[in-house]
Amino acid sequence: MTNESAGSAAGNWTDAHFGEQGGQLTYGDYLRLSGLLEAQVPESSPPAHDELLFITIHQVYELWFKLILHELGDARDRLLAGETYLPRVRLERCLAIQRVLVSQVDVIDTMTPQDFLRFRNKLAPASGFQSGQFREIEFLSGLKDPTYLKRFRGLTDLERERLERRLAEPSVWEAFLAMLDRHGFAVAGPEERFASLVAISRDREQYGPLWDLAEAMIAHDQAWSLWRARHVLMAERQIGTKAGTGGSAGGAYLRSRVELRFYPELWELRSGL
Ligand code: HEM
Numbered sequence: 390m391t392n393e394s395a396g397s398a399a400g401n402w403t404d405a406h407f408g409e410q411g412g413q414l415t416y417g418d419y420l421r422l423s424g425l426l427e428a429q430v431p432e433s434s435p436p437a438h439d440e441l442l443f444i445t446i447h448q449v450y451e452l453w454f455k456l457i458l459h460e461l462g463d464a465r466d467r468l469l470a471g472e473t474y475l476p477r478v479r480l481e482r483c484l485a486i487q488r489v490l491v492s493q494v495d496v497i498d499t500m501t502p503q504d505f506l507r508f509r510n511k512l513a514p515a516s517g518f519q520s521g522q523f524r525e526i527e528f529l530s531g532l533k534d535p536t537y538l539k540r541f542r543g544l545t546d547l548e549r550e551r552l553e554r555r556l557a558e559p560s561v562w563e564a565f566l567a568m569l570d571r572h573g574f575a576v577a578g579p580e581e582r583f584a585s586l587v588a589i590s591r592d593r594e595q596y597g598p599l600w601d602l603a604e605a606m607i608a609h610d611q612a613w614s615l616w617r618a619r620h621v622l623m624a625e626r627q628i629g630t631k632a633g634t635g636g637s638a639g640g641a642y643l644r645s646r647v648e649l650r651f652y653p654e655l656w657e658l659r660s661g662l
């Protein structure tokens with residue numbers, strides 16, 4: 390290709406591929422980068438070097454939490470409609486995101502406790518304990534804890550409304566049971582659910598999509614527990630046995646959360662196979 394033809398080809402490429410809006414849309418406008426990149430505002434003054442890392446990683450987590458809620462909500466809605474394929478696809482996307490959430494803890498491990506202390510005193514009583522989206526994911530997944538709303542001070546009206554809605558609406562677990570019911574499986578009591586899950590597990594030729602969906606759910610549950618465990622280690626590496634800025638016992642509180650599960654009946658199923 391000659392320079393001329395390359396140039397015209399490039400010219401043609403530009404003309405042929407400008408945005409539908411007559412070439413007005415830009416990368417920065419589409420992604421609203423001006424607002425996004427001005428949203429990292431340190432509390433420390435002069436700013437401690439590592440506070441930008443601390444703010445950035447939390448905002449990245451919250452953006453991923455927003456997407457997980459988007460995917461889990463669609464999976465729940467489709468389960469209620471009796472679907473199995475796209476609910477599994479949505480859950481497997483959540484699993485891919487959660488693998489990133491676990492691995493990106495490594496980034497904050499590059500911060501030393503000494504450098505965290507340069508701004509930690511500015512943070513209390515703020516804490517990840519106050520992450521409304523984190524709690525929404527737990528409620529929507531199936532771990533509904535109404536006492537959280539009573540224990541937690543400082544929720545905005547919007548956060549409280551969203552959490553109350555999550556408590557009231559069907560969870561992924563409840564939607565999964567509704568889907569099984571639509572497929573003719575008994576789900577009224579724990580023994581019936583156990584028998585139904587055993588039947589599904591023993592005939593994957595016939596019930597493969599149902600088994601695969603249950604496996605995607607338990608993988609989501611496992612990954613969330615892996616993040617809790619990874620967060621404990623990271624937190625204790627930063628603050629040892631200090632109390633948390635949110636008022637908890639710190640690592641001891643976080644360790645108590647690692648054993649939580651969204652789908653205990655799917656874990657218990659293994660005991661009976
Ligand atoms: C220097 C790094 C960090 C330390 C030392 C730390 C420490 C803690 C501690 C001690 C708690 C218990 C509540 C409290 O008293 O504050 C907590 C809760 C929490 N943190 Fe962190 N954290 C760190 C980073 C992060 C990051 C990057 C995230 C990502 C979003 C995060 C998310 C959470 C969540 C969701 C909770 C509530 C957990 C639950 O209640 O089950 N934390 N953190």
Ligand SMILES: N[C@@H](CC(=O)c1ccccc1NC=O)C(=O)O
Binds near residue numbers: 447517628632
């Ligand atoms: N709870 C942490 C502080 C902390 O990590 C934090 C503070 C403000 C906003 C989010 C946070 N992340 C997790 O708690 C601590 O006790 O050091």
